[in-house]
Amino acid sequence: MTRYLLHNLRIVTGDSDFPGSIAVEGDRICDVWKKDNDGMAVSGSRALPFDELPRYFQTEMPRSEVTDFHGLTALAGGVDAHVHFREPGMPHKGDIGSESLSAMLGGVTSYIDMPNTNPPTISAARLSEKLGAAEGRSWANYGFHIGATNTNLSEIESMLEKHEDGIGARDFGGIKIFMGASTGNMLVDDNDALSAFFRIKDKEILIHSEDESIIKANMAKASSRYGDDIPFQVHKDIRSRQACIRSTAKALELAMRYGTRLHVLHVSTKEEIEMIRAAKQYNPEITAETSANYLWFCSDDYERLGSHLKCNPSVKDAEDRAALREALKTGLIDTAGSDHAPHLADEKARKYMSAPSGLPSIRQTLPVLLTVAAEEDIPLSRIASVFSEKTADMFGIRDRGHIKPGCKADIVIVDPAAEHVVTANEYGYRCGWTPYEGVRLNGMVKAVYINGCMCVSDGKATGVQPQGQRLTFDR
Numbered sequence: 001m002t003r004y005l006l007h008n009l010r011i012v013t014g015d016s017d018f019p020g021s022i023a024v025e026g027d028r029i030c031d032v033w034k035k036d037n038d039g040m041a042v043s044g045s046r047a048l049p050f051d052e053l054p055r056y057f058q059t060e061m062p063r064s065e066v067t068d069f070h071g072l073t074a075l076a077g078g079v080d081a082h083v084h085f086r087e088p089g090m091p092h093k094g095d096i097g098s099e100s101l102s103a104m105l106g107g108v109t110s111y112i113d114m115p116n117t118n119p120p121t122i123s124a125a126r127l128s129e130k131l132g133a134a135e136g137r138s139w140a141n142y143g144f145h146i147g148a149t150n151t152n153l154s155e156i157e158s159m160l161e162k163h164e165d166g167i168g169a170r171d172f173g174g175i176k177i178f179m180g181a182s183t184g185n186m187l188v189d190d191n192d193a194l195s196a197f198f199r200i201k202d203k204e205i206l207i208h209s210e211d212e213s214i215i216k217a218n219m220a221k222a223s224s225r226y227g228d229d230i231p232f233q234v235h236k237d238i239r240s241r242q243a244c245i246r247s248t249a250k251a252l253e254l255a256m257r258y259g260t261r262l263h264v265l266h267v268s269t270k271e272e273i274e275m276i277r278a279a280k281q282y283n284p285e286i287t288a289e290t291s292a293n294y295l296w297f298c299s300d301d302y303e304r305l306g307s308h309l310k311c312n313p314s315v316k317d318a319e320d321r322a323a324l325r326e327a328l329k330t331g332l333i334d335t336a337g338s339d340h341a342p343h344l345a346d347e348k349a350r351k352y353m354s355a356p357s358g359l360p361s362i363r364q365t366l367p368v369l370l371t372v373a374a375e376e377d378i379p380l381s382r383i384a385s386v387f388s389e390k391t392a393d394m395f396g397i398r399d400r401g402h403i404k405p406g407c408k409a410d411i412v413i414v415d416p417a418a419e420h421v422v423t424a425n426e427y428g429y430r431c432g433w434t435p436y437e438g439v440r441l442n443g444m445v446k447a448v449y450i451n452g453c454m455c456v457s458d459g460k461a462t463g464v465q466p467q468g469q470r471l472t473f474d475r
């Protein structure tokens, strides 16, 4: 069994931030040592001078390895519940192998992939196929959401009932509902079906929240004004703030009525933040996600980026971005999913109507969070919470997302202050571009451990085989 001491770190968790060291045995964290003010390493009832920890460790655990990280920051590896890895059906955009490699290089050690693939993940059979496809090929730990449709409620209900064999509730993350259409067209627009899904209590209900009728009306207006050459700046008026507000109001009302564990994905407006704040008073199980894209960009960037900023919901205004940053700081935002959604540059080069929506971004989640934290004076504990801990807890991923003894050793080690300028090549997405190209960000990922294996060292893949394990979901 391999044994490592990751020595001399700043360890940041959702509720603590301290100097110390992490001991790993096999695929799990076996010890977390804290350096106290007197320079002693303390774990439980044991205490010894911090500098003597490596020798003590190597005596206690023969054939172990010690790495001194000289004060770099350790966080639990990211748990990203919002990715579109495009498999099956769109391998030219990405697949489980290529996109999970990007995840790993960005410090995301576990992910839950969305169901709008081709074919879509809307049944136990499709889920089984995806689980099979990921086995042995995924660099990060993998899980999948099930997609809701107007007609698959009974299929999902039978999966929620535990079966001795076959696919059950532990085998998928949550239930994704598109309240507005996006890539894959999985719109749930039947009100009875929607209410029935919101009555499900033992799974997270994840919503893409935009009102389809408002979008359609705005689109018709834009088409009549601009013909087939709609400027990309108009995206935020088509996928408008009102579309988000109306849809989220409806979802929050249902979630308050039924006690739903509602997770509002990629919140993009200041109004929704206030609505979610109020709704959480009535139903504390309501949670909110935003992504780096909404924390970093605003409507001023459309002119420069054009289709490279086209995502759904649209990126809104500077005041929305400011409100989202504030909500990240105060804890109203629960999780930061990437919404990593690659498309080829060729596809993005089309005119507005046919340029697909979605941005590749999974390697930028952590650097953007760390940069925003520095700019807004947000404690790193908040970042540890939104990047990994809360997501793992929400989806019942019991032994991951935390730095504590007994948890799987999924750890990212970063230099939060190290600046880098993002280049398309450095970030190696299969699709070949990123909207962050040229942006200066803090937070270089130095090392990544997945299931106790060092998969990234000095920012580069170490050449080990994919280490991703299948996630199980206990909620």
Ligand SMILES: [Zn+2]
Residues within 6 Å of the ligand: 082, 084, 114, 339, 341
């Ligand atoms: Zn998405």
